[in-house]
Amino acid sequence: MRMLLNVRIPHEPFNAFVRDGTIGEVMAKILEETKPEAAYFTEQSGGRGAVLVINLDEPSQIPAFAEPWFLKFNADCEFRVVMVPEDLQKAGLETLGSKWK
Template sequence: MRMLMQIKIPHEPFNTAVRKGTAGETLRRILDEIKPEAVYFSEYEGQRGAMLIVDVAEPSKVPALAEPWFLSFNANVEFHLVMSLDDLGKAGIDAIGKKWG
């Protein structure tokens, strides 16, 4: 199942990792392990943030995606189901609308 991971990284311990020169290496290790379909970095509520598209085969895989962020950066991680336009087309949204509208 395709999911959007929203990650909010607090200033500490990330600032310390930047000063030590280890932030990039840690980010690379996490991303190499998670293997997201896509990743984007941005500001998130005044803090560093990232948005990843990941494939979650089953719920038991969620900790392996979130824990590296928790343990490395004390980050907050949220998961949101997402779908493509093709996925939405398969949902039968028009028939649902007729039934419930």
């Protein structure tokens, strides 16, 4: 199942990794381990953030994606199910629309 993982990263301990020069290594390890389909880094509410597209075979995989962010950065993680246009076409909206008039 395709999921959107939204990560809000607090300034500390991220700043400490930047100062000691290990941030690249830490980020590379997380991304190498989790292998997101896509990863974007952005500002979120005035702080650091990341938006990753991940694929889960089952819900028990959620900790493997969240724990690196929790443990290394004290980050907040939100998971959302997302669809590509082909998924939406398979949703049967026409049938649902007539069922719930």
